[in-house]
Amino acid sequence: MAAKVYAVGIGPGSLDLLTPQAEKVLRMCTAVAGYQLYLDQIAPLIEGKKIIPGGMRQEVERCTRALEAALAGETVAVVSSGDAGVYGMAGLLMELTQEERFSGIEIEVVPGITAALSCAALAGAPLMNDFAVLSLSELMTPEAVIRRRLEAIAQLDLPVALYNPKSRRRHVLLEYAVEVFRKYGGDQLPGALVRDAWREGQKIQFFTLDQFPFDEVQMTTLVLIGNSQTRIANGRMFCLRGYREKYGVGE
């Protein structure tokens, strides 16, 4: 049988939002690789298994070790928060299998609830129709590209989920994001911050862009910005679907 590595998305952190498929794979595998915070969140499922740890920015090393462990006969799960295929480890694992020594290893992706979805659910339904997912981290994408994407998305009247809105050193791209969405969508465009979604310390805040609460944004915050069809009512942020205009009741 070919060696196999599973790229597993564990969702936002609550085991209630980890899929049965992810649970099966985690229970079945013999070795688990991942950032310690994520391993803690799935601790009950991985007791006694070999751990391949690794900190932030050690992703290549961690994935390389996971692939080596698979060659040595382990069944390996590499865990990512949210979905392994969205700012997670799935792509990097596939990239690494282009190396000759890893070329026989199959990478299977187990999807998970990415932050855009888990946070949107807590805020209401802000990503109801078309939307974009962007990261404000310039570690992987050049800053100029991020700026160009932000401006174009704002101009398109597309709601957006912003990952990695801020780090300790960095906040200018978040300021730029708010600036361009105000420019094209207006001061009253609605938004939400969702922090530590489905975990201890969860916090949801709504606002209009002229009152953007910059000081409330943490590293574990997801920023949601609406469009011209977005409303906030009864403590829920949602995007109009247009059904009523199109079909009316009872058609």
Add this chain to the structure above:
Amino acid sequence: MAAKVYAVGIGPGSLDLLTPQAEKVLRMCTAVAGYQLYLDQIAPLIEGKKIIPGGMRQEVERCTRALEAALAGETVAVVSSGDAGVYGMAGLLMELTQEERFSGIEIEVVPGITAALSCAALAGAPLMNDFAVLSLSELMTPEAVIRRRLEAIAQLDLPVALYNPKSRRRHVLLEYAVEVFRKYGGDQLPGALVRDAWREGQKIQFFTLDQFPFDEVQMTTLVLIGNSQTRIANGRMFCLRGYREKYGVGE
């Protein structure tokens, strides 16, 4: 206690990708509203419950009946495939609670694995970094807006997941999508069709845009189009993350 309606995302159809939280809510509720195909997919969880059925394009009626049932004392789940907050029923339910008679009803969203994620996992990791989610159905969004979004997204070098690529009557928007992505991304831009993901009849096909398999697109197909960083190798479509260029191995 306030009346409550749950907007539940059931994922792509396999119970293995329905979250434990969704399962709990479905088992706990007394009435379930949804399109019959989705109710069939969760049949083991809803035996004996009151069913509020409704066909395609009867969304307003179905959601209205669900809200009325909640007022009458039922605990109601309205199910959507994928995520209830992405082209699902969550937003419409919130919209309807703006009516006076429904204003006391709380809408809770239980997130699910939307098709972009479930299909991406089967194809590889094509939505690894920033991406957009667009629907080619002009039922809710004017055709001119869809065209403008497609062209802008293609120009931004953003990978895209295209929902509702085609109906019985309609295929011009899909042709337009392929045309603009070829224009900005080139003939060799990679893509994938994922049909009936995680269900019987599942089929995954890779191609470059100059060979786009129009005849293979069905109503249950999701179209994934990559960007300049997308590769297809070892039967997997994935987006380069850039880690190796930035950090090298072992930093």
